[in-house]
Amino acid sequence: MTHPPLIQTTALSKSYPGVLALDAVDLDLRAGEVHVLFGENGAGKSTLISMLAGSNTPSAGNIQLNGETVSFKSVADAQKVGIYTVFQEFSLIPTLTVAQNIFLGKEPKRGPFIDHRAMRTKAAAVFAELDFDIDPQALTAGLSRAQQQMVEIAKAFHGDLSVLILDEPTASLTDREVDHLFDFIKRLKADGVGILYISHRMQEFARIADRITVLRDGAKIGTVNMADTNDAALVEMMTGRSISEIYPKIAKRDGEVVMQVKDLRAPRLHPASFEIRAGEVLGVAGLVGSGKSRLFRTIMDLYPRTSGSVTFRGRDISRAPTREIIQAGVYYLSPDRKHEGLDLAKSSNDNLAVNPMMARLDERLRGFVNWSAVRAATDVTADKVELPQGYRPKLVSQLSGGNQQKVLFGKAFGQPVDLYIFDEPTVGVDMGTRAALYMMIKELAEAGKAVVLISSDLPEVLNLSHRALVFAHGRISAELDGESMTEELILKHFFDETGATA
Incomplete structure (x- = not known):
């Protein structure tokens, strides 16, 4: 007897005014496999997983879990049936401890009171199993980004898992921490958990992937077995260009x-x-x-x-x-664009204008900024880094990671x-x-x-x-x-x- 996939989408679509973010995508995830979702920024990966995670609703199509059609109104709904998601953007509360964040909303109780000792003990056990060196009593605000990533992962692992969705989980981890995460993923596979894994790091795929589905412009390009493909083929599927053109x-x-x-x-x-x-x-x-x-x-x-x-x-x-x-x-482009490179509360134009503005204080205007010159220079820079016109007045925090990086590169061109x-x-x-x-x-x-x-x-x-x-x-x-x-x-x-x- 053939078992149905753990989770399956049929013609899953999501439309916004003037935009088809996901176009009739069929996807299935089997028990005990790692299925990689691969594609450029804006390909539809985040839209797809948001609907599987319960944080978004489809415009058309359906989702089946173990052969039964399901509909999620919230992330909590998805978690009730064993679907946990670790998003790229963290959901931790900085003023709480690590243990409090892990068990938020599911705190162990002793009578009517929260059992803080049990919470710390259980959190420590999760970290020990993951081999992550984190103090459950530490305040989350004091953790590094890599440590916060580990806490997000631990939040998912303490639940009753059936499907685990990981969105760029290794972006902030050291090689040693990545090794520990992959070891744990292999154990989850052995226990029958299905893992949907999003990453741009192709070098990771050979270590953990069973199958890879490639998305481009919201549509599914194809699904391949990891054993039957290579980096060059995946790049060409994703971009429509050969790797030599990259x-x-x-x-x-x-x-x-x-x-x-x-x-x-x-x-x-x-x-x-x-x-x-x-x-x-x-x-x-x-x-x-x-x-x-x-x-x-x-x-x-x-x-x-x-x-x-x-x-x-x-x-x-x-x-x-x-x-x-x-x-x-000397220009230094930081690897941490959100904390060291960009002002997320300002627009792309304002971020790009910082250096030109410093260079274009017109003495003839007695110290006033020549805004016309600044805007002209900003447009030249934005064109150079191929930042779409519509993104330039938007807050940098609203842009994709790729477009944020273009703005960061652009800041380098506003000075000698x-x-x-x-x-x-x-x-x-x-x-x-x-x-x-x-x-x-x-x-x-x-x-x-x-x-x-x-x-x-x-x-x-x-x-x-x-x-x-x-x-x-x-x-x-x-x-x-x-x-x-x-x-x-x-x-x-x-x-x-x-x-x-x-």
Whole structure:
């Protein structure tokens, strides 16, 4: 006897005024499998899972659970039948403890009172099973983003699970934490739980995926078995373009040394020495926590420097504050766009206008801002990063992750810059947006600018860089270029304890 899928959608659609967000999508999730939902930002992934999670209602089509048609009016309705969702945007209450957040609305009781001891004990047991190092009594507001992600995951795992939906669950986790999560996912599979998994990280699919469904422009392109596909095929299904069209070939110019770093040392970093040249893309690769970002944040005076020197365009900036380093012509794009890169309470136009506005205080207007010049410059920048016209007056908080990243890139073009440091520039960004950002990197390098590309995405480093620094355990373990820049050799140096050059 063939069992029906755990959950199945038939011609599921969602319409908004003037927009068909999801177009008659058929999807099924089986017991004991990981089914990846793959597609660009705006492909319909979030719309689909919102209806399965109970936070949205379909305009047409239906959802079946174990062969029975179901309808959810709320997230709580879905949870009652065993469907739990960990959304990309957290739902934690910062003023509550970790344990209180996990059991919110389902607190264990002792008579009429909440049993706080039992709540802490059960929360600790969940974290122990996940192998997450979190204190159940800690205030949620004091946790890092990665720790908050772990708490969101733990909220789902303490329930009576039948279907688990994970939306970009590894975006803020270290490699060690990802390993623990994947181990637990494998245990859930063995227990018959069906897992719907959304991620842009194709390197994860081979580790956990059984099947992959690709969406594009709200429609289903197809479903494939993981064993029968590869990255190139998935990219072409998702974007309609071959993978060779995603990564552009960047011509190298043998320019002058723009920045020289000598024996730079900082907490948890060994002394580092290297040069950055105009017209090249210097890739910086390493596992999360290897020190690759910390070194460049130290250069930008965002972390304390212990010793060593940094020279930029012949000027010693070792002790210069961040503002002076930026004014000298160094732009640093933070991996945390929401907390360090963008003002979410302002529009895209206002975010893009910050730097042009500083540069366009017209002395003839006696200190008043020349708003006409600012708006003209903002439009030029928005066109350059391919930000759609309709998104420009919107609050940045209302944009997709890909369009937020375009705004962040755009901020780099409002001031004179000789060195661009892009730190994890495509985290949580789909392939279509990546292709646009990669073209900007190509244009910058070929215009003679120096570009540093710090990335945990190894294909990104291999395909875009002329030279690569590999980090491991807080030190540069290798400097590679030309034919020595291979995936096998870079991975070898990820775990190098001593440091090497090639």
